Amino acid sequence: MPAENKLSDKYLKSMSGTLSDRQKLVADGRGLSVRVSKAGRISFVFFYRTGDRTCPPVWLTLGQYPDMSLKQPRGAGMSAAHY
Numbered sequence: 001m002p003a004e005n006k007l008s009d010k011y012l013k014s015m016s017g018t019l020s021d022r023q024k025l026v027a028d029g030r031g032l033s034v035r036v037s038k039a040g041r042i043s044f045v046f047f048y049r050t051g052d053r054t055c056p057p058v059w060l061t062l063g064q065y066p067d068m069s070l071k072q073p074r075g076a077g078m079s080a081a082h083y
Contacts, residue, residue, distance in 0.1 A: 004029030005074070012065050016042055032073060034065070044073035 007028040015024075017040040024036040025045075035043045042065035049055045062073040 007034060007070060009070055012042055012070065016040055016065065028074070044068060046073070046076070 005028060007026065012034065015026075015034075015036050018036075019040055020036070020038050023038060025033050026036070027033045031047045033045050033047060035045050037043075044062040044065065046060040046062055048058055048060070050058065062068065062076050
């Protein structure tokens with residue numbers, strides 16, 4: 001089973017503002033991920049499907065780091081999973 005809550009505040013601080021040649025996506029578990037832009041902006045995103053695997057995935061942007069703490073999107077993602 002994949003590890004959950006792999007992200008930490010220390011890791012997010014190290015990624016913030018770091019320039020890259022491409023966008024990165026790092027999963028935290030249970031649909032929550034962070035998307036790191038080429039410019040180093042970090043957004044919390046939640047991935048889910050409204051049906052089975054043939055349905056297209058839906059990406060819900062929850063907010064940006066550091067405006068949101070890591071604890072907030074974990075709770076918001078779990079709430080969104082119930083809808």
